[in-house]
Each structure stands twice: as structure tokens, then as C-alpha cells.
Amino acid sequence: xxxxxxxxxxxxxxxxxxxxxxxxxxxxxxxxxxxxxxxxxxxxxxxxxxxxxxxxxxxxxxxxxxxxxxxxxxxxxxxxxxxxxxxxxxxxxxxxxxxxxxxxxxxxxxxxxxxxxxxxxxxxxxxxxxxxxxxxxxxxxxxxxxxxxxxxxxxxxxxxxxxxxxxxxxxxxxxxxxxxxxxxxxxxxxxxxxxxxxxxxxxxxxxxxxxxxxxxxxxxxxxxxxxxxxxxxxxxxxxxxxxxxxxxxxxxxxxxxxxxxxxxxxxxxxxxxxxxxxxxxxxxxxxxxxxxxxxxxxxxxxxxxxxxxxxxxxxxxxxxxxxxxxxxxxxxxxxxxxxxxxxxxxxxxxxxxxxxxxxxxxxxxxxxxxxxxxxxxxxxxxxxxxxxxxxxxxxxxxxxxxxxxxxxxxxxxxxxxxxxxxxxxxxxxxxxxxxxxxxxxxxxxxxxxxxxxxxxxxxxxxxxxxxxxxxxxxxxxxxxxxxxxxxxxxxxxxxxxxxxxxxxxxxxxxxxxxxxxxxxxxxxxxxxxxxxxxxxxxxxxxxxxxxxxxxxxxxxxxxxxxxxxxxxxxxxxxxxxxxxxxxxxxxxxxxxxxxxxxxxxxxxxxxxxxxxxxxxxxxxxxxxxxxxxxxxxxxxxxxxxxxxxxxxxxxxxxxxxxxxxxxxxxxxxxxxxxxxxxxxxxxxxxxxxxxx
Numbered sequence: 001x002x003x004x005x006x007x008x009x010x011x012x013x014x015x016x017x018x019x020x021x022x023x024x025x026x027x028x029x030x031x032x033x034x035x036x037x038x039x040x041x042x043x044x045x046x047x048x049x050x051x052x053x054x055x056x057x058x059x060x061x062x063x064x065x066x067x068x069x070x071x072x073x074x075x076x077x078x079x080x081x082x083x084x085x086x087x088x089x090x091x092x093x094x095x096x097x098x099x100x101x102x103x104x105x106x107x108x109x110x111x112x113x114x115x116x117x118x119x120x121x122x123x124x125x126x127x128x129x130x131x132x133x134x135x136x137x138x139x140x141x142x143x144x145x146x147x148x149x150x151x152x153x154x155x156x157x158x159x160x161x162x163x164x165x166x167x168x169x170x171x172x173x174x175x176x177x178x179x180x181x182x183x184x185x186x187x188x189x190x191x192x193x194x195x196x197x198x199x200x201x202x203x204x205x206x207x208x209x210x211x212x213x214x215x216x217x218x219x220x221x222x223x224x225x226x227x228x229x230x231x232x233x234x235x236x237x238x239x240x241x242x243x244x245x246x247x248x249x250x251x252x253x254x255x256x257x258x259x260x261x262x263x264x265x266x267x268x269x270x271x272x273x274x275x276x277x278x279x280x281x282x283x284x285x286x287x288x289x290x291x292x293x294x295x296x297x298x299x300x301x302x303x304x305x306x307x308x309x310x311x312x313x314x315x316x317x318x319x320x321x322x323x324x325x326x327x328x329x330x331x332x333x334x335x336x337x338x339x340x341x342x343x344x345x346x347x348x349x350x351x352x353x354x355x356x357x358x359x360x361x362x363x364x365x366x367x368x369x370x371x372x373x374x375x376x377x378x379x380x381x382x383x384x385x386x387x388x389x390x391x392x393x394x395x396x397x398x399x400x401x402x403x404x405x406x407x408x409x410x411x412x413x414x415x416x417x418x419x420x421x422x423x424x425x426x427x428x429x430x431x432x433x434x435x436x437x438x439x440x441x442x443x444x445x446x447x448x449x450x451x452x453x454x455x456x457x458x459x460x461x462x463x464x465x466x467x468x469x470x471x472x473x474x475x476x477x478x479x480x481x482x483x484x485x486x487x488x489x490x491x492x493x494x495x496x497x498x499x500x501x502x503x504x505x506x507x508x509x510x511x512x513x514x515x516x517x518x519x520x521x522x523x524x525x526x527x528x529x530x531x532x533x534x535x536x537x538x539x540x541x542x543x544x545x546x547x548x549x550x551x552x553x554x555x556x557x558x559x560x561x562x563x564x565x566x567x568x569x570x571x572x573x574x575x576x577x578x579x580x581x582x583x584x585x586x587x588x589x590x591x592x593x594x595x596x597x598x599x600x601x602x603x604x605x606x607x608x609x610x611x612x613x614x615x616x617x618x619x620x621x622x623x624x625x626x627x628x629x630x631x632x633x634x635x636x637x638x639x640x641x642x643x644x645x646x647x648x649x650x651x652x653x654x655x656x657x658x659x660x661x662x663x664x665x666x667x668x669x670x671x672x673x674x675x676x677x678x679x680x681x682x683x684x685x686x687x688x689x690x691x692x
Contacts, residue, residue, distance in 0.1 A: 023311055023312055023314075023315035025059055025060070025063070025242050026056070026242070027299075027312065028059050028063065028312060028315050028316060029055040029056045029058070029059040030055070030271065030298045030299075030300060031094070031098060031308050031312050031316070032051055032052075032055040032058060032059070032091060032094040032095065032098070033051065033052045033055050033270070033271050033294070033298060034295070034298070034300055034306075034308070035090065035093075035094040035097070035098075035108055035306065035308070036048050036051035036052060036055075036090040036091065036094060037052070037272075037286055037291050037294060038108075038291070038305040038306050039090050039093070039108050039109070039111035039118070039306075040090060040111070040284075040285045040286070041285045041286060041287070041288070041291055041305070042109060042111065042305065043111045043112040043113065043285075044285050045112050045120070045285070046087075046090060046111065046112060046120065046283075046285065047087040047088050047089075047090070047282060047283045048090070048269060048272075048281060048284075048285070048286055049088075049206075049208070049268040049269040049281040049282045049283070050085055050087065050088025050091060050175065050204065050268065050282075051088050051090045051091035051094065052268070052269045052270050052271050052272065052276070052281070053204060053206050053239070053266040053267055053268045053269060053270050054088065054091055054173060054202070054204050054239065054264075054266060055091065055270070056239060056240045056241070056242060056245065056270075057173070057202055057204075057239050057245055057264055057266075058091055058095055058173075059242070060242050060245040060246055060249065061081070061171060061202075061245075061249065062081070062095055062099060062318075063315075063316070064246065064249075065079075065171075065249055066079040066081065066169075066171065067079050067168065067322075067325045068081075068099075068129075068318070068322055068325070069318075069322030069323060069325060069326040070096075070099050070100035070101040070102075070129070070318055070319050070322050071100070071319060071322060071323060072322075072326060073101065073128045073129045074448075075326050075329070076166075076351050076448060076449075077165065077166065077167060077168050077326075077329050078168060079168050079169045079170070079171060080131050080144070080147050080168070080169075080170045080171065080447070081095075081131065081171045081172075081173075082131055082132055082134065082140045082141070082143060082144040082147070082170070082171070082172040082173070083122055083134055083140060083172075083173050084134055084137065084138065084139070084140030084141040084143075084144065084172055084173060084174045084175075084178045085134075085137065085140075085173060085174055085175035085177065085178055085204065086121040086122050086133075086134030086135040086137075086140060087120075087121060087135065087283065088173075088175075089118075089119075089120070089121055089122045089134075090108075090111065090118075091173075092122055092129075092130065093107070093108055093111070093118050093127070094108070096127065096128065096129040096130075098308070098312075098313065098316035098317075099316055099317065099318040099319075099322075100316075100317050100318055100319040100322070101128050101129045102128045103117060103118070103127065103128060103129070105306055108306065109306060120135075121133070121134060121135030122134050122135070123473075123474075124446065124474045125474060125475060131143075131147070131446060132442070132443065132446050132474065133470055133473055133474050136466050136470065137175070137177040137178045137180075137181050138174075138177075138178045138179070138180075138181030138182075138183040138184045138187075139183060139439045139442075139466065139467060139470060140172065140174070140178070141172055141174050141178050141183070141184055141187060141188070141201065142183050142184070142186070142187035142435075142436050142439030142440050142442075142443065142467070143439055143440070143442050143443035143446065144170050144171075144172035144199060144201070144443060145187040145188070145190065145191045145196065145199065145436075145440050145443060146439065146440035146441060146442060146443020146444045146445075146446075146447065146452075147170045147443040147444070147446065147447040148170040148191065148196040148198055148199035148259070148443075149191075149194065149196060149418075149423075149428075149440065149443070149444065150443065150444045150447035150448070150449060150450060151166060151168055151169075151170065151198060151447065152194075152196060152198070152423040153398070153418060153423045153424075153425070153450075154166045154449050154450075155167065155423070156422060156423040156424045157424065158343055158346075158347050160336075160339070160340060160343075162339070163332065163335060163336040163339060163340070164332070165329070165332060165333050165336050165344075165347065168198070169198045169199075169200065169253075170198060170199045170200070171200050171201075171202070172199070172200070172201045172202070173201075173202050173204060174201055174202070174203055174204065175203075175204045175206075175209075176204075176205070176206070176207070176208075176209055176214050176218055177209055179203065179220070179222060180218055182435065183435045183436050183439060183467075185436075186433035186435055186436025186437075187433070187436040187439065187440060188226065188229050188231070188259075189229050189433075190430065190431065190433060190436065190440070191229070191231070191259050192226070192229030192230030192231050192258065192259060193229075193230060194418070194419075194423075195230070195257050195258055195259075195421065196259045197255060197256035197257050197258055197259060197260075198256060199259040199260070200249070200252045200253075200259070200260045200262065201259070201260070201261050201262065202262050202264055203222065203261055203262065203263045203264060204239070204264060204266055205222070205239075205263055205264060205265050205266065206265075206266045206267060206268040206277075208268045208277070208278065208279055208282060209279070209282065210279060210282055210283055211279065212279045213279075222261075222263065223235050223261070223263055226261045230258060231258055231259050231260060231261050232251075232252065232255045232258040232259070232260040232261070233260070233261045233263065234248045234251050234252065234260060234261070234262045234263065235263050236263060236265060237262055237263060237264045237265065238264075238265060239264030239265055239266035240266065240267070240270060245262075245264070248262045248264075249262070257421075268281055268282060269281030269282075269286075271294050271297055271298045272286055272290055272293075272294045272297070273290075273293050273294065273296075273297045274290055274293065275290060346395070347449075350395075350396045350448070350449045350450075351448050351449055353448070353477070353533055355394075355530070355531065356393055356394065359393070359394075359530075359531075360527075360531060362390075362393065363390065363523075363526075363527040363530075363531075364527070364557075366389055366390075366523060367520065367523045367524055367527060367556060367559075368553070368556060370519055370520050370523050371520050371551055371556050374518070374519040374520055374548040375519065375548050376545050376546065376547045376548050377518075377519055377545055377546070377548075378541070378542050378543055378544055378545050378546065379516050379517075379518070379519070379521075379522045379541040379542045379546060379581070380407075380408065380409040380483040380484075380541040380542060380543060381409055381545075382516075382518070382519035382522040382523070382541075383409050383410075383481065383483075383522050383526065383539065383541050384409030384410070384411075384412055385519070386522060386523055386526045387399075387409075387410065387412035387526075388412045388413060388414070390526070390530070391412055391414050391415075391426075392414055394451070394530065395426070396449060396450050396451050397426060397450075397451055397453070398426055398427070398428070398441075398444055398450040398451065398452045398453070399412075399415060399426065399427045399428075399452070399453050399454075399455070400427055400428035400429065400430050400437060400441070400452070400453070400454050400455065401429070401430065401454070401455040401456065401481075402430050402431065402432055402433055402434045402437050402454070402455070402456040402460070403429070403430070403431055403432045404455060404456055404457065404483075405429065405455070407457075407483065407484070408455035408456065408457075408481055408483045409483065409541075410427075410453070410455045410481060411427070414426075415427040417429055430454070434456050434460050434461075434463035434464040435463050435464045435466070435467055437454050437456075437464065438454055438464035438467035438468060438471070438478075438480070439464075439467040439470070441453070441454045441467075441471075441478050442467060442470060442471050442474070442476055442478060444478075445471070445476040445477050445478045446474070446476060451477055451478075451479070451530065452478050452479070453478065453479035453480070453481055454478070454479075454480060454481065455480075455481035455482070455483070456481075456482065456483075457482065457483060457484045457489075457496060457498075458482035458483065458484060458485045458486075458498040458501050458502075458540050459484070459495070459496050459497065459498045459501060461480070461482055461501055461505065461538070462501070462504075464480075465504075468480060468505070468508065468511065468536065468538070469508055469511075471511075471535070471536040472508050472509060472510040472511040472535055472536055473509075473510070475510060475534045475535045476535070476536060477532065477533050477534075477535070477536070478536045478537075479529045479530070479536065479537050479538075479539065480536060480537065480538040480539065481539050481541065482498075482501075482538055482539065482540050482541065483541045483542075483543065484496065484498070484541075484542075484543045485498055485502070485515065485540040485541055485542055485543075485581060485582075486498055486499075486542070486581070486582060486636035486637065486655075487499070487636050487655060487659045487660075487664065487667045487668070487671065488542055488543060488544045488582050488636060488664045488667075488668075489543045489544075489664070490543075490544075490661075490662065490663050490664040490667065491661055491662065491663060492661070493659065493660065493661030494658040494659040494660060494661070497658070497659030498540075498637065499636075499637055499638055499655050499657070499658060499659060500637065500638045501540075501637070502515060502540060502580075502635070502637045502638075503637060503638050503640065503641045505538055505540075506609055506610065506641060510534075510535040510536075511535065511536055511537070511538060511610070512528070512529070512532065512535065512536070512537045512538070512608055512610040512611060513537075513538045513540065513608065513609070513610060514528070514529070514537065514538065514539050514540065514607050514608045515540040515580040515581040515607055515608075515635075516539070516541070516581065516607050517546060517549060517566075517579070517580065517581055517582070517584035517585070517605050517607060518546050518547065518548050518549045518584070519548055520548070520549065520551065520556065520559065521559055521605070521607045522539075522541070524556075524559040524560055524607070525537075525539050525607065525608070526539070527560070528560055528608070528611065540581065542581060542582050544582065544664055546581075546582055546584075546585060547585050549566065549584065549585075549588065549605075551566065559605075559607065560611070561611060561612065561615050561619065562606070562607065562608035562609065562610065562611025562612030562613070562614075562615065563578075563604060563605065563606040563607070563608070563609070563611075563612035563615075563620075563623055563624075564604070564605060564623060565602060565603070565604055565622075565623055566584065566588070566603050566604065566605040567587075567588055567591050567592075567601075567602065567603035568602055569591070569595060569600035569601060569602065570600075571600045572600060573600045573601060573602035573628060574599065574600050574601070574628070574630060574686055575599070575600075575601050575602070575628065575630035575631065575632070575682050575685055575686055576601065576602040576603070576604055576624070576628050576630070576631050576632075577590065577591060577601060577602070577603050577604065577631075577632050577633070577634065577678065577682070578604045578606050578624075578631065578632070578633040578634070578642070578645055578646070579603065579604070579605060579606070579633070579634045579635065580605070580606050580607060580635050581607075581635070581636070582636065583634045583635055583636060583673060584603070584605050586634060586673065586674065586675055586678060587603045587605075587634060587678065588603055589675050590675045590678040590679050590682070591603050593675060593679060594679060594682065599682070599686065601682065602628070604623055604624065606645075624645065629647050629648075629649045629650070630649060630650070630682070630685035630686055630688075631645070631646040631647060631649070631650035631651075631685070632646065632650060632651045632652070632653065632678060632681045632682055632685065633645055633646050633650065633651075633652045633653070633654075634652075634653040634654070634673060634678055635652075635653075635654055636654070636655055636668075636671070636673055637654055637655055638654055638655065638656055639652035639653075639654030639655075639656055642654065649685060649688070650685070651681045651684070651685065653672060653673055653677060653678060653681060655671050655673075
């Protein structure tokens with residue numbers, strides 16, 4: 001059916017399904033349209049077209065199919081609904097409000113206003129019932145793939161023949177823009193390969209985006225594309241016909257061996273007589289005159305903005321049904337706990353996000369053990385050794401790499417690769433899909449029950465950057481393992497040598513970036529990453545071997561503060577060096593060489609600037625005293641960020657160009673990251689008058 005046919009079936013046509021309660025379901029869907037129109041108009045900002053176009057789909061899905069409890073948005077076995085085309089968030093806010101979530105009408109009136117629970121795109125943790133932050137198109141879809149994977153793997157781990165406690169569906173709405181984005185190819189290809197049969201995606205095929213009719217730049221055969229991925233595809237569904245939508249969902253639910261794409265032909269802005277079907281309704285308020293005309297077209301008698309009749313609220317309300325669904329699950333869970341008490345306790349612990357008993361103590365003991373028994377090694381190898389130690393103690397750990405498992409050192413001995421059917425395992429080979437991998441891991445973390453980590457080379461973090469940003473924005477507990485962290489990887493050359501990446505990642509708010517200097521700092525980095533519950537952590541690890549560094553007990557524990565004094569001269573220091581990662585050994589060697597010449601140099605290792613910055617003022621001053629203004633920072637990356645730490649007198653030894661292809665030792669000499677260059681910079685500062 002094309003847009004002309006759909007427009008002919010506009011409001012008032014006879015393509016209606018059975019009533020919901022005593023209210024016609026088209027009227028229920030129109031409540032979404034009214035709220036969306038009014039909220040966008042009041043804000044004079046937003047996207048009314050998608051909510052108006054997908055209202056009929058949402059009405060069938062939420063009223064007839066999904067199981068959730070508005071009183072408990074975190075019920076573990078709820079169905080998940082992801083609005084990947086997040087600009088249409090008024091659809092979601094209307095649904096949450098109408099079904100009984102804690103989202104009062106006043107919040108809809110404050111759409112897109114400061115401190116409201118109805119921001120311009122859905123934000124996880126802000127609005128009850130919102131499962132993930134969407135807006136950057138396609139990422140919600142990849143998050144949904146991660147959530148569906150979490151459901152499948154948790155079911156494989158915890159369900160038993162006589163008791164199922166993990167049994168829910170993941171539903172996702174997407175638009176043309178989501179499917180144009182490359183991340184949709186990455187995630188959906190893998191979803192098809194994995195056979196995630198409880199993932200259902202509704203494609204809002206309205207042919208319109210901000211620039212107009214999409215056939216000018218988007219002519220993919222989308223159904224065929226998804227069939228090639230291994231998906232079940234339900235084609236040519238009238239997205240304004242409740243019976244057709246219902247039938248499509250029934251078809252989707254029958255096939256649990258493949259994810260399903262339901263291709264819904266819709267009219268953007270359906271119900272707006274003068275703007276529907278055009279880009280004019282995509283991303284702007286309709287205007288008072290058009291809203292009046294739309295109310296008339298929809299047969300909506302009340303002209304009062306945001307006014308929804310009580311009988312429509314009653315038809316939408318899911319509080320009693322939601323309570324009953326959760327109670328039924330709680331009864332099943334009680335039987336499960338009686339039959340399988342250890343499994344039930346483990347499931348509850350993981351859903352709560354709590355770490356195993358005595359976790360921190362075991363990790364701290366291991367940290368001190370490695371300080372005593374450690375050895376020279378690449379930090380990527382130290383990371384793998386750390387996985388070997390703690391992964392058996394952390395069953396919620398879910399790893400994966402973008403086709404670099406051996407190089408990243410993430411394939412620890414206890415890893416079991418996931419593969420359909422069965423889904424038993426704790427590791428996923430993501431293939432060369434860095435962006436999709438990272439966004440899927442966001443979905444795993446959001447779903448609950450897992451602490452995911454992903455891995456690739458640091459330079460390829462660029463591919464995944466926006467998913468990293470979303471993890472930081474949402475505060476998800478995910479871990480990003482980035483190896484081959486600098487020019488130290490050598491002969492692969494500038495395409496693979498990370499130069500700007502450390503500083504770039506450090507600029508992302510709420511992302512903790514660790515660059516450990518040896519095996520001990522690597523253990524500390526993993527400990528901090530696992531124990532951090534309010535955001536993601538990136539670990540930047542070396543390819544080349546680094547020396548095991550000597551520390552006393554208080555120094556070891558100060559690693560967890562992000563920055564600390566690693567080497568202190570016997571007398572009061574006259575200058576200090578700040579270093580990270582592979583450059584710390586250069587700093588130590590230089591300080592010792594200068595000590596033989598009578599110079600007193602402190603060395604500060606700064607493996608995690610983000611943690612150091614949140615320490616109290618007294619501690620930070622003890623590490624970087626203001627009176628020591630002769631400072632040199634050294635890191636094999638761009639220098640700009642370090643100028644904040646060295647101050648106006650200080651110097652930075654870094655790499656402010658792209659790398660070269662050569663052995664690592666030659667590159668360090670070429671770029672001036674050597675003891676000789678560092679000593680020269682220090683002597684210049686020590687000899688320089690302080691007023692210079």
C-alpha cells in the first residue's frame with residue numbers, strides 16, 4: 001500500500017478493530033496524537049509527526065501485547081519498549097502517562113523544559129519507564145539487540161524445564177533514519193545470526209524525513225535486506241489498521257527462532273489534514289490553526305489542550321493489569337526459589353547490581369599480591385591475567401571483542417562463546433562491528449543481570465564513540481577494553497597508532513579513562529571498573545611489555561585515587577614529572593638518573609585523571625603541590641590536556657602529529673619521548689627563574 005492509499009484511509013475511515021474496554025481503539029490512539037500535538041505546540045519545539053504516525057501501532061502493542069507494571073518500572077521480567085527514533089519521544093511520554101506510570105500531565109505540559117521529566121529525547125534514569133537514552137538514530141535499535149541478547153542468555157542460564165523466570169520480549173520502533181545509519185547494519189546482522197527470536201522491530205515506513213521524501217536518497221529494499229540478515233520479515237502492513245498490526249504481531253510471536261521486522265506503511269502526522277504526509281509535520285509544531293483542524297479531523301470534541309476524557313484514561317490504564325502480571329511472576333519466582341534457592345539468590349543479586357560477597361576484599365588482596373609477585377609484562381597481558389583471576393568469581397561478566405580477542409587478551413580460559421541455539425555462555429564474538437558492539441553492550445548493561453565489557457584497539461574507539469558517549473550519559477556499568485594504546489604498537493603505523501584518542505575520551509563527562517603503567521595499576525583499573533556502578537570505564541592498555549614498578553603498601557592503595565606519588569626523592573622535590581602508562585618507566589628512569597646528579601625529582605603516576613579530579617583538595621595538593629611549579633608531563637599522545645596540569649611554567653612531551661610506521665623504540669626516539677629529552681626539559685625548568 002502506498003502513501004496515497006493510506007491517506008485515503010485517514011480518520012473517519014472504517015478500518016477499525018475491536019474496541020479497547022468501552023472506547024474505540026482508534027480513539028485511544030488519537031489520545032496519543034492529541035497529547036503529542038499539544039505538547040509540541042506548547043513547547044514550540046519537537047516532532048509531532050512520528051507520534052501521530054505510529055500511534056495506532058503503539059496502541060495495539062501496548063494495549064494488547066506488552067506486559068509491564070507501571071508501579072514498578074524495574075520489574076525484571078517486563079517487556080522492553082525501545083523508541084529508537086527518539087525524536088518522536090512524545091509517543092513514549094503519552095504512553096507512559098496514559099498507562100499509569102509516575103508521569104503526571106504536568107510533566108507533559110513541561111515538554112522540553114528545564115528539569116522536566118519529558119526532555120526532547122528519551123533519557124534513561126530521568127523518566128520512569130524509559131529503558132534507554134535514544135536520539136542518535138539507530139542506537140536504540142542496537143540497544144534493543146543487546147537487551148534481547150540479555151533475555152536469551154539469562155533464560156539459558158536461569159530457566160529450568162519446570163520453572164521459567166526469564167521470559168519477556170523486546171519491542172523496538174525505528175524510522176528510516178535509524179535504518180540508514182550504519183549501526184543498524186552492524187547490530188541487525190548480528191541479531192539475525194544469533195537468532196534473537198524475541199526481538200520484534202516495527203519499521204515506520206513513512207517515506208519522509210527532515211529534508212523531504214526519502215526516495216531521493218534512500219532506495220534500499222529494506223525487507224530483502226533484513227531477510228538476508230536472517231530475520232523474519234512481515235511486509236506491507238497498514239500501520240493505521242489495528243487488525244493488520246495485530247496479525248503482524250501474531251506472526252512475529254510464532255517464529256521464536258528469528259528476530260522479526262514488521263514493515264509498517266504509515267503516514268507521518270496522520271490526522272493533520274494539511275500537513276500529514278509531508279516534511280512539514282516532522283520536526284515543528286503544527287500551529288494553532290492546524291491543531292484545531294486536526295481535532296476536527298480526528299473527531300476530538302474537546303478543544304482544551306491536554307484534555308483527555310476519563311473513559312479514555314480508563315481504557316488505557318494498566319495499573320491493575322500490571323500489578324497482576326508482576327504478582328503472577330512473583331508467585332512463579334517463589335516456586336523457583338523454593339526449588340532452586342542458590343539460582344534464585346544469584347539471580348536476585350545480579351538483578352540488584354550487587355557484587356559477590358567479599359568481592360572488594362578479594363580484589364584488594366590480589367592487588368597487593370601482584371605488587372609482591374608481579375613481573376614485567378604488557379598491560380594487555382596483565383589485563384588477561386586479571387580476567388583469569390576474577391572472571392570465575394563474577395558470573396555476570398559478559399565479554400566480547402570486535403574480531404581481536406587474542407590481540408586484546410580478552411579470551412580468558414573460562415570464556416564460553418555465545419552461539420544460537422542455546423545461548424549458554426559469557427562471551428560474544430562481535431565481528432568487526434565496533435559501534436554495534438558498544439551499543440549492544442549498553443543494552444546488556446541496561447537490561448540488568450550483566451556487567452559487559454567490549455574490546456578493540458584504542459584507535460578504533462572512534463568507530464564506537466557515540467555509543468561510548470551514550471553509556472556515559474546514561475551512567476551504565478560497562479567496561480571498554482582498548483589495547484594497542486599508542487605509538488608503542490609500532491610498525492602498523494599512523495592508521496593504528498592512537499595519538500588523540502586518550503584526550504578525546506577523557507573529554508567525555510562521566511567516562512573514567514585508565515591508562516595503567518604496569519601490572520599492578522592494571523589490577524587496580526579492573527577493580528575500579530567493576531566496582532563502579534554509575535558509569536562506564538575505559539582501559540587503555542599497551543601492546544609492548546612494561547616493567548613491574550616498586551611501591552609500598554600506602555602507595556598501592558593510592559592507585560585507586562587515580563593519581564599518586566610513585567617516586568619521591570629523599571629531599572624536598574624541586575620538580576616533578578607527571579606520566580601515564582608506558583611513559584611512567586621513562587619518568588622513573590629519568591628521576592633516578594637526575595638523582596645521581598644531585599637533583600630531587602618527584603614522579604607522579606596519573607593512571608586515571610577522572611578519579612584524581614574527584615579526590616578532595618587536600619589529597620590533590622599533596623600529590624601536585626602548588627609550590628612545585630617546575631613540572632613536565634609526558635604521554636605518548638596529544639599534549640594540550642596536560643598543559644592544565646603543568647601550569648604556565650611547565651612543559652609537555654607528547655605527540656602532536658600522527659605517528660609513523662617503525663619499531664616502537666625508534667618511534668619513541670623520533671618523537672622525543674626519551675630520558676634524554678625529559679631530562680633536558682627538567683633542567684631547563686630548574687635553571688629557569690620562577691618569574692620567567
